[in-house]
Amino acid sequence: MTDFVSAEWVASRSDLRLVDVRDAWEYDGLGHLPGAVNVPFDSFRADEHAAQADEGDGSGMLPDEDDWAALLSSAGIDRESEIVAYDDHHGVFAARFLVTAELLGHDPERLHLLDGDFSSWQLERETSSEAPDVESTDYVVDRPASTPLVGPDEVAAATDDPDAVVVDTREDEEYDAGHIPGAVPLDWRDLVDDETRGLLAREAALSVLESAGIVPEKRVVLYCNTARRISHTYVVLRHLGFERVDFYEGSLTEWEAQDRPLETS
Numbered sequence: 001m002t003d004f005v006s007a008e009w010v011a012s013r014s015d016l017r018l019v020d021v022r023d024a025w026e027y028d029g030l031g032h033l034p035g036a037v038n039v040p041f042d043s044f045r046a047d048e049h050a051a052q053a054d055e056g057d058g059s060g061m062l063p064d065e066d067d068w069a070a071l072l073s074s075a076g077i078d079r080e081s082e083i084v085a086y087d088d089h090h091g092v093f094a095a096r097f098l099v100t101a102e103l104l105g106h107d108p109e110r111l112h113l114l115d116g117d118f119s120s121w122q123l124e125r126e127t128s129s130e131a132p133d134v135e136s137t138d139y140v141v142d143r144p145a146s147t148p149l150v151g152p153d154e155v156a157a158a159t160d161d162p163d164a165v166v167v168d169t170r171e172d173e174e175y176d177a178g179h180i181p182g183a184v185p186l187d188w189r190d191l192v193d194d195e196t197r198g199l200l201a202r203e204a205a206l207s208v209l210e211s212a213g214i215v216p217e218k219r220v221v222l223y224c225n226t227a228r229r230i231s232h233t234y235v236v237l238r239h240l241g242f243e244r245v246d247f248y249e250g251s252l253t254e255w256e257a258q259d260r261p262l263e264t265s
Contacts, residue, residue, distance in 0.1 A: 002098050002111040003239045004199050007121055010084055010114060017077050019085040021093045022118065031127035032118070033086065037075045037134055041093045044071055044100060060149075060249025061227055065141040068104055076134035079106070079142075086114035086121070090192045095231040099247070103149065105142040113235050115198035148234070148247040152255055155180065155221055155248050164219040167212070169229045178262035180223065180255060186212045188229045191236050199236060206240065216242050223248040223255075 010016065010033070018036035020027050027038040046061040063071075077083065083101065085094035091113050098111045114121070121127070150158075158164040159182030166183040168175050175185040190208050193200050200208065214220055220242060222230040227249050237245045256262070 001238045002102055002108045002113065002235050004115040004235070005084060005112040006115050007125060011125060013082075015082060017075075017081040017083050019075065019077075019083055019094070019097060020118070021085060021087050021097050026088065026118075028129070028131075030118075031122070031129050033121060034126060034128040035132050036086075036128075037132060039071060039075050039097065041087070041096065044068060044097060060251065060254060062100060062103060062249060065104065068100070069139045069141050072101075072139040073137045074134075076137060078137040078139055080110070081106075082110045082112070084112045084114055086117055088118040090117055090189070090197050090232075091115075091235075092188065092228060092232045095235045096228045099227075099231040099234055103143075103147065103247075103249075105144055108238075115196075117197050120197040148245055150221060150246045150248055152248070152250065152258060152260060154246070155223065155255075156260070158219070158221045158246070159183070161219070164221060165213055166221045166223070167214060167233070169222060169224045169233045174225075176265040178264055180252070181261055181263040183223070183263075184212050184214070186214065186233070188224075188233045191233065199239070202240065205236065209237075209240075216240075219244040219246065221246040221248060223251040225252050227251050 018033050020032045020036040020038050021041045023040050024038055044063050046063050050061045085097045087093040095113055098113055101111055102108045159166050166180055167186050168179045168183040169186055169188040171187055172185055191200055191205050220237060222233055224230045234245055234247055
Protein backbone atom coordinates (compact mmCIF):
# COMPACT_ATOMS: atom_id res chain seq x y z
CA MET A 1 0.00 0.00 0.00
CA THR A 2 1.08 3.58 -0.54
CA ASP A 3 2.64 4.78 2.71
CA PHE A 4 4.79 7.40 4.44
CA VAL A 5 8.56 6.96 4.73
CA SER A 6 11.05 8.91 6.80
CA ALA A 7 13.91 11.06 5.56
CA GLU A 8 16.26 8.61 7.28
CA TRP A 9 14.80 5.71 5.27
CA VAL A 10 15.11 7.62 2.02
CA ALA A 11 18.71 8.67 2.75
CA SER A 12 19.67 5.06 3.47
CA ARG A 13 18.45 3.75 0.11
CA SER A 14 20.17 3.95 -3.26
CA ASP A 15 17.53 2.08 -5.26
CA LEU A 16 14.74 4.68 -5.20
CA ARG A 17 13.33 6.90 -7.89
CA LEU A 18 12.81 10.23 -6.13
CA VAL A 19 10.11 12.41 -7.71
CA ASP A 20 9.93 16.15 -7.02
CA VAL A 21 6.51 17.49 -8.06
CA ARG A 22 7.27 21.18 -7.48
CA ASP A 23 7.43 23.67 -10.33
CA ALA A 24 10.57 23.54 -12.44
CA TRP A 25 11.81 26.92 -11.15
CA GLU A 26 11.73 25.57 -7.58
CA TYR A 27 13.44 22.33 -8.54
CA ASP A 28 16.17 24.18 -10.46
CA GLY A 29 16.47 27.36 -8.43
CA LEU A 30 15.96 26.20 -4.84
CA GLY A 31 17.56 22.79 -5.13
CA HIS A 32 16.11 19.32 -4.68
CA LEU A 33 16.84 15.99 -3.05
CA PRO A 34 19.98 14.48 -4.60
CA GLY A 35 19.03 12.23 -7.49
CA ALA A 36 15.43 13.46 -7.71
CA VAL A 37 13.71 13.94 -11.06
CA ASN A 38 11.25 16.76 -11.64
CA VAL A 39 7.65 15.90 -12.55
CA PRO A 40 5.74 19.16 -11.95
CA PHE A 41 2.20 18.88 -10.63
CA ASP A 42 0.73 20.69 -13.63
CA SER A 43 2.22 18.09 -15.98
CA PHE A 44 -0.07 15.32 -14.69
CA ARG A 45 -3.05 17.36 -13.54
CA ALA A 46 -5.94 17.02 -15.96
CA ASP A 47 -8.10 20.06 -16.63
CA GLU A 48 -10.48 20.89 -13.79
CA HIS A 49 -13.38 20.56 -16.18
CA ALA A 50 -12.54 16.96 -17.03
CA ALA A 51 -14.95 15.73 -14.38
CA GLN A 52 -17.80 17.66 -15.92
CA ALA A 53 -17.62 15.52 -19.04
CA ASP A 54 -17.31 12.36 -17.00
CA GLU A 55 -20.15 9.86 -17.23
CA GLY A 56 -19.83 8.63 -13.66
CA ASP A 57 -17.21 5.93 -14.27
CA GLY A 58 -15.01 7.31 -11.49
CA SER A 59 -12.24 8.62 -13.73
CA GLY A 60 -12.74 12.23 -12.67
CA MET A 61 -9.61 14.23 -13.33
CA LEU A 62 -7.09 11.47 -13.93
CA PRO A 63 -4.67 12.23 -16.76
CA ASP A 64 -4.89 10.50 -20.11
CA GLU A 65 -3.23 7.08 -19.89
CA ASP A 66 -0.90 7.70 -22.84
CA ASP A 67 0.14 11.07 -21.42
CA TRP A 68 0.83 9.49 -18.04
CA ALA A 69 2.88 6.69 -19.57
CA ALA A 70 4.92 9.16 -21.59
CA LEU A 71 5.53 11.33 -18.53
CA LEU A 72 6.79 8.44 -16.41
CA SER A 73 8.86 7.05 -19.26
CA SER A 74 10.65 10.36 -19.70
CA ALA A 75 11.31 10.48 -15.94
CA GLY A 76 13.08 7.12 -16.07
CA ILE A 77 10.33 5.30 -14.18
CA ASP A 78 9.34 1.75 -15.07
CA ARG A 79 6.79 -0.66 -13.64
CA GLU A 80 9.29 -1.97 -11.08
CA SER A 81 10.46 1.41 -9.82
CA GLU A 82 10.31 2.09 -6.10
CA ILE A 83 9.05 5.67 -5.98
CA VAL A 84 9.26 8.31 -3.26
CA ALA A 85 7.46 11.57 -4.06
CA TYR A 86 7.70 14.91 -2.26
CA ASP A 87 6.76 18.57 -2.62
CA ASP A 88 6.99 21.65 -0.40
CA HIS A 89 3.33 21.72 0.69
CA HIS A 90 3.20 19.06 3.42
CA GLY A 91 2.94 16.32 0.79
CA VAL A 92 -0.46 17.12 -0.71
CA PHE A 93 0.76 17.53 -4.31
CA ALA A 94 3.12 14.57 -4.02
CA ALA A 95 0.27 12.45 -2.67
CA ARG A 96 -1.72 13.29 -5.79
CA PHE A 97 1.13 11.95 -7.93
CA LEU A 98 1.28 8.72 -5.94
CA VAL A 99 -2.47 8.11 -5.90
CA THR A 100 -2.58 8.74 -9.66
CA ALA A 101 0.18 6.14 -10.07
CA GLU A 102 -1.74 3.66 -7.92
CA LEU A 103 -5.04 4.22 -9.74
CA LEU A 104 -3.28 3.72 -13.07
CA GLY A 105 -1.74 0.45 -12.00
CA HIS A 106 1.64 1.01 -10.32
CA ASP A 107 2.19 -1.43 -7.46
CA PRO A 108 1.13 0.48 -4.30
CA GLU A 109 3.76 -1.42 -2.30
CA ARG A 110 6.33 0.51 -4.37
CA LEU A 111 4.80 3.95 -3.77
CA HIS A 112 5.91 6.13 -0.86
CA LEU A 113 5.29 9.68 0.36
CA LEU A 114 8.15 11.47 2.09
CA ASP A 115 7.11 12.19 5.67
CA GLY A 116 7.75 15.90 5.67
CA ASP A 117 8.55 17.93 2.59
CA PHE A 118 11.44 19.73 0.93
CA SER A 119 11.59 22.44 3.61
CA SER A 120 11.93 19.90 6.39
CA TRP A 121 14.48 17.84 4.43
CA GLN A 122 16.82 20.77 3.74
CA LEU A 123 16.99 21.73 7.41
CA GLU A 124 19.16 18.70 8.16
CA ARG A 125 20.18 17.12 4.85
CA GLU A 126 22.00 18.06 1.71
CA THR A 127 20.27 19.18 -1.44
CA SER A 128 21.43 19.33 -5.04
CA SER A 129 21.11 21.71 -7.98
CA GLU A 130 22.14 19.08 -10.51
CA ALA A 131 19.49 17.18 -12.44
CA PRO A 132 20.35 13.46 -12.71
CA ASP A 133 21.03 11.73 -16.00
CA VAL A 134 17.91 9.71 -16.75
CA GLU A 135 17.50 6.85 -19.19
CA SER A 136 13.98 6.84 -20.57
CA THR A 137 11.82 3.74 -20.20
CA ASP A 138 8.75 2.33 -21.92
CA TYR A 139 6.21 2.65 -19.13
CA VAL A 140 2.93 0.83 -19.77
CA VAL A 141 -0.29 1.65 -17.89
CA ASP A 142 -2.09 -1.46 -16.68
CA ARG A 143 -5.06 -0.55 -14.53
CA PRO A 144 -5.69 -2.86 -11.56
CA ALA A 145 -8.65 -5.24 -11.49
CA SER A 146 -9.95 -3.68 -8.28
CA THR A 147 -10.00 0.03 -7.52
CA PRO A 148 -11.02 2.41 -4.72
CA LEU A 149 -12.67 4.71 -7.28
CA VAL A 150 -16.38 5.38 -6.81
CA GLY A 151 -18.89 7.45 -8.72
CA PRO A 152 -21.52 9.92 -7.49
CA ASP A 153 -24.30 7.32 -7.16
CA GLU A 154 -22.14 5.24 -4.83
CA VAL A 155 -21.27 8.34 -2.81
CA ALA A 156 -24.94 9.27 -2.46
CA ALA A 157 -25.75 5.73 -1.32
CA ALA A 158 -22.94 5.82 1.24
CA THR A 159 -24.50 8.83 2.99
CA ASP A 160 -27.40 6.57 4.00
CA ASP A 161 -25.21 3.64 5.01
CA PRO A 162 -24.58 3.42 8.78
CA ASP A 163 -21.46 1.37 8.04
CA ALA A 164 -19.94 4.20 5.97
CA VAL A 165 -18.79 7.78 6.50
CA VAL A 166 -18.48 10.31 3.68
CA VAL A 167 -15.64 12.74 4.38
CA ASP A 168 -15.14 16.27 3.03
CA THR A 169 -11.41 17.07 3.26
CA ARG A 170 -11.68 20.77 2.36
CA GLU A 171 -11.38 23.74 4.70
CA ASP A 172 -14.19 24.38 7.18
CA GLU A 173 -15.29 27.51 5.32
CA GLU A 174 -15.70 25.55 2.10
CA TYR A 175 -17.61 22.82 3.89
CA ASP A 176 -19.94 25.34 5.49
CA ALA A 177 -20.64 26.98 2.13
CA GLY A 178 -21.83 23.73 0.60
CA HIS A 179 -21.09 20.02 0.95
CA ILE A 180 -22.52 16.66 -0.01
CA PRO A 181 -25.49 16.02 2.32
CA GLY A 182 -24.49 13.83 5.24
CA ALA A 183 -20.73 14.33 4.80
CA VAL A 184 -18.53 15.06 7.81
CA PRO A 185 -15.78 17.71 7.73
CA LEU A 186 -12.08 16.85 8.05
CA ASP A 187 -9.61 19.46 6.84
CA TRP A 188 -6.73 17.39 5.41
CA ARG A 189 -4.28 19.70 7.19
CA ASP A 190 -5.58 18.57 10.58
CA LEU A 191 -3.50 15.43 10.06
CA VAL A 192 -0.29 17.41 9.45
CA ASP A 193 2.21 18.28 12.17
CA ASP A 194 3.03 21.98 11.71
CA GLU A 195 6.48 21.56 13.25
CA THR A 196 7.70 18.56 11.25
CA ARG A 197 5.59 19.38 8.17
CA GLY A 198 4.80 15.66 8.03
CA LEU A 199 2.16 13.32 9.39
CA LEU A 200 0.97 13.61 12.98
CA ALA A 201 2.15 10.89 15.32
CA ARG A 202 0.01 7.78 14.93
CA GLU A 203 -2.08 8.11 18.09
CA ALA A 204 -2.64 11.82 17.52
CA ALA A 205 -3.77 11.19 13.95
CA LEU A 206 -6.15 8.42 15.03
CA SER A 207 -7.57 10.72 17.70
CA VAL A 208 -8.26 13.47 15.14
CA LEU A 209 -9.97 10.96 12.88
CA GLU A 210 -12.04 9.41 15.65
CA SER A 211 -13.27 12.83 16.77
CA ALA A 212 -14.73 13.24 13.26
CA GLY A 213 -16.36 9.81 13.37
CA ILE A 214 -13.75 8.27 11.07
CA VAL A 215 -12.74 4.87 12.46
CA PRO A 216 -11.16 1.76 10.88
CA GLU A 217 -14.35 -0.25 11.34
CA LYS A 218 -16.20 1.94 8.85
CA ARG A 219 -15.97 2.30 5.12
CA VAL A 220 -14.58 5.77 4.38
CA VAL A 221 -15.55 7.70 1.23
CA LEU A 222 -13.36 10.73 0.49
CA TYR A 223 -13.97 13.82 -1.63
CA CYS A 224 -12.79 17.43 -2.02
CA ASN A 225 -13.00 19.70 -5.09
CA THR A 226 -10.60 18.22 -7.65
CA ALA A 227 -9.17 15.13 -5.91
CA ARG A 228 -5.91 16.74 -4.72
CA ARG A 229 -6.62 17.04 -1.01
CA ILE A 230 -8.27 13.64 -0.72
CA SER A 231 -5.10 12.12 -2.15
CA HIS A 232 -3.21 13.12 1.00
CA THR A 233 -5.97 11.86 3.31
CA TYR A 234 -6.18 8.63 1.32
CA VAL A 235 -2.47 7.97 1.81
CA VAL A 236 -2.77 8.81 5.52
CA LEU A 237 -5.67 6.41 6.06
CA ARG A 238 -4.02 3.57 4.17
CA HIS A 239 -0.78 4.19 6.08
CA LEU A 240 -2.71 3.97 9.36
CA GLY A 241 -4.23 0.64 8.40
CA PHE A 242 -7.71 1.64 7.23
CA GLU A 243 -8.75 -1.08 4.80
CA ARG A 244 -11.96 0.29 3.29
CA VAL A 245 -11.15 3.68 1.79
CA ASP A 246 -13.04 4.83 -1.31
CA PHE A 247 -11.88 7.67 -3.54
CA TYR A 248 -14.41 9.94 -5.26
CA GLU A 249 -12.15 11.21 -8.03
CA GLY A 250 -14.80 13.46 -9.58
CA SER A 251 -15.40 15.15 -6.21
CA LEU A 252 -17.51 18.32 -6.03
CA THR A 253 -16.55 19.39 -9.56
CA GLU A 254 -18.47 16.44 -10.94
CA TRP A 255 -21.16 16.47 -8.22
CA GLU A 256 -22.11 20.07 -8.92
CA ALA A 257 -21.86 19.64 -12.69
CA GLN A 258 -24.55 16.97 -12.38
CA ASP A 259 -26.70 19.39 -10.38
CA ARG A 260 -26.76 17.16 -7.33
CA PRO A 261 -27.90 18.57 -3.98
CA LEU A 262 -25.64 20.44 -1.56
CA GLU A 263 -26.10 21.05 2.14
CA THR A 264 -24.92 24.19 3.97
CA SER A 265 -23.91 24.74 7.57
